[in-house]
Amino acid sequence: MKLFLTSSCISENLREPFLKFLGRPAGEVKLYFIPTASDVEEDKFFVCKSMDDLQAAGVNPIWYSLKLKTREQVKRELADADVIWVNGGNTFYLLDIARKVGFMEVVGDLVRNKGVRYGGTSAGTILATPDIAIAGWGEDSDTNDVGIDDLRALDFVKILTQVHYKSDEHRAMLQNQPHDLPIYALADGTAVEVNGDEIVTHGAVEIL
16 A cells, blocks of 8 residues: 655645655646545635645646545546545544545555555545544544544554644643554654555654
8 A cells, every 4th residue: 555644735845755656747647636524614725725735746636525425426436546635624524424425445445455545634644544533632623523433444554643743732642642553743744655564754753
């Protein structure tokens, strides 16, 4: 599996490793951009910023909202993807919708078995891990307004990810939370890249 997991999409310092991650010229890559986590957010500036970042890297992202899709549509319409990029917003809402429309099973198969690459920003990064509980930790956490109890996620990589990490605000909170997996704390402008069993960090990523 190949993953590129960010806190704030493709800032200029991440562009070179991102382009290598794509595995082919950026202009030839069919990247489906999933903005669904932002459906419940009033301010969507970060969605535009992510699209701008991808376009600045030479990618022409394909906007693909999961809401109102069926599993059959998701399976058919994402079948030709080279990269599936899941953007930020509310992680609980994202998981709820992704599960209801069959995205979890479809993308799990595409990434594990079909060679499709997975990229994430914020909520999309957390979705790649075993569960999304960390999205609800701390004072500035996502709210679970959809009321889901099953927080299991895609489980592509056996780590947890804290996004938008600020060491002075988050380190003690993370260290005091019970957890069995290492936490990769991603400040904006940093990323975790996964290539099979290898995990590489880009930027000053703290591991707690």
